[in-house]
Amino acid sequence: MRKMTPPMKMLGIVLLLALPAPIFIVFGASFNGTGYIQFPPVSWSLRWYAEAFTDPRWGRAVLTSLWIAAVVATLITAISFLAAYFTLRYAPKISGWLELAIFSPLFFPHASMGVAAVALMAGMGIVGTPWAIILAHLMVTIPFSYRPIHVALKSVDPDLIRAAEVMGASELRALWDIILPICRSGILTSLLFTGIISFDEVTVTMFLIGPDITTLPVQIFTFIQDDASPVLAAISTLSVVITFVAILLLERVAGLSFFVQRQSS
């Protein structure tokens, strides 16, 4: 019974392969020698990559997206860890309320969230600065960070903490020596997962950019609207590669089982 009927299996395989298909199309288009997408391709070239690398706007956008992703992932992982650690260890009674609040952004349509974010950031006078983007990304990523950390912390046996304390460890030592290493994969999942989300976020971010700052996906979006030069294909390929590497890293250091765990709340 552990087998599927051949037609069902074929269907599954075809559909599965259709998922990354548009990405491969972008990939192929990026090596197209002519100025517009043509079939069959007339010539192959790396000219769009050369163009992408010489245009300083792209380099800047890539770097901006990378550093914002790094800052957001680090901050939100630390924030979620502190909150989850405190609630699980000292105040399990408020755990349900906190989760409700943390997961509520998930039920917000992104368009509304974008307008709400721009309304707030405009009120604070920071639209068009990295701060606006970072703060908005913190709001967007907090559920995705809290979940894996909460799951990991919840599985820590309280007797391990007590054992460390009986042996003379202060709370901080026990946290550092025992709890953090045990929660390693949850923390790494949070770091990489939120990093990827921040790096690729566009719907909320596009409301918050300004003349001085834009992120890679938002810039791709703007360029698609203006003119669809194949340089976009080269740049998109680059962004896919970065995301892909991050996912492989995640698989290596923490495994992917988190994504397919049945979530219990």
Place this chain on the structure above:
Amino acid sequence: MNTGEKPTLAKGLMLLPALIVLGLFFSSVIMLFSNAFVDRGGFSLRYFEQIFSRPDYHVVFYRTVITSIIVALLAVLLAYPIALLLWRSEKHRNMLLIVVLVPWLVSLVVRTYGWIILLGPKGFVNAFLGWVGVIDTPLKLMFNDTGIIIGLTHVLIPFAVISILASLLSIEENLEEASRVLGAGRWQTFRTIVLPLSLPGVFTSLIVIYLACVGAIVTPLLLGGITEKFVGSQIYQEVMATFNMSKAAAWSICLLSLSFLSLVILKIIERRALRGQE
């Protein structure tokens, strides 16, 4: 890991950063409301009245909802065989999972761009058909509802795969064998055991995909163009082109209310369908 100790106030500070982030989120919602009910410096319901009275706006909401429902159903339908495939292939599951995760996590813009290359007037499909000689003038595959539906469905299938797979993986292994031993056929086992137990994943997908669709901006804007408006693309235009924050906020609130209403309805349907489970 609760050790039964009483927290001190100083330790309570650990909660503060998270509360700040949540505080920002809730203040942004408050700001949204305070923008929506203001026009030229005073309280006004102008933009809400506008939404309720203009038939062309009704069409936009109507299109958004109908398209979202179609996309949610289509995505779940197409995701199910993929989830089954991953569930069955224990050995290669991790590799196959990456094939699902990468399209899920790669930026929306990039995935939509792929569809533009495919479906555009000078795109891959038209170029191919022209080269073969099937068509003389390019087919209109984009800038219409079809384009939006194709794009959104494709963008959201990976999530449905993951959440249905999670449900499938939580089915106890011997349940199926038990059913077979008791004499149920392959199809009957699927229908009476596997499908009902995977319903929680199906409903999670429907809800999340529906919500993602009604709030989508990028895909409808790029594949639907300016004429086939979505609520999201309308909102985008109000903020970015006409700089009318009040109108955008009013639209956002209507979108928000619509989502909550839909969420409630979907939850009721879910509860009914899952009655007896858990």
Place this chain on the structure above:
Amino acid sequence: MIRPTPIRDAAVGTIDIENVSKSYGDSEVLSEVSLSIPAGSFLTLLGPSGCGKTTLLRLIAGFISPTRGAIRIDGRDMTQVPTQKRPIGMVFQNLALFPHFSVAENIAYGLKLRGISASEIETRVGSFIQLVGLDGLGERRIAQLSGGQKQRVALARSLVLEPAILLLDEPLSALDLQLRKQLQFALKDIQRHLRTTFVFVTHDQEEATMISDRIVVMSNGNVQQVGTPQEIYADPQNLFVAKFIGEVNELPGRVRSAGQHLAVETGAGTFQLPVGVARGLTPTAGNSVTICLRPEKIAILDTGVPPASGMVTAEARVLDTLVIGPLTRITLEAQGTRMISVQMTDALGPLRQGAMVRIGFPADAARVFAPLTADLASAFGEHA
């Protein structure tokens, strides 16, 4: 086995528990417990689940604070002393070994926290690995160990810090019988050698009698009796203790008269007992009481020979006999009351099933108790 030299003379490691109560909301899990634990002793807190034994252990460890009362270690009040600063070690029920550390790293952890030099740590860890019999397993991961080996790591990890007191919370409960016996002896051996005060929690009376110097029988948040295993077995102070430790024949009855002698009427007959066998009550005529008899005290008497003086006798029917090596277990029935007698197989004549025999027991071997209160009876699944 190479052993570290004994660490101390048995002067440190005294625990005084003074009127300690612990409540959670309205429910009191410990009420007014007072107990003195001498340094260097092996003391067991014994009782059914929910009796408060683990709570008492956690109070000593400092994981929780008493609602009322005080705990002193070597005369020092521990109320304000956090767990980290108490002179204790602990072996947890689930062992709580650090899964990401090796065996040696687990044992070394506490020493590292104390800032001891690496070479010193290596020496000490090595000698304790030997003490608990884990030679050569220092580099193993915890997941690669068997249940018994894990137990030994948990023990070594605590003992290497040379605590004056070691708290053990049912550490053997997850092991199979054979291994359990083996580790019970090992524990006893190590304790005698190191002269550390061991406070051991268990619900298994056999285990408690086997390894302890002293047993504290607890129930419903109260101490029922404190004493050596022999004392508690031979002279239980109430019906709960009698029933909880070892096997016992219960003869429920009513006091007929109480004067120079105690006459108790039971289903098996009316027995004349010395007044001194009553425990925890002053018997008066009309009292409901229970006579308790250990199975080995009930003898099968030779017919024709008059019973020795001080023997109380009755007629009984043999229902069943079961030879368990040197001992034989005889199920008897005396006018509807079932009794068990355990005798040396060698000393026993042939017994036919269904035969009527004369049984007897020394009058001063019996104990007379008041019936169990409802809350104590629930520990045995009975309804009073």
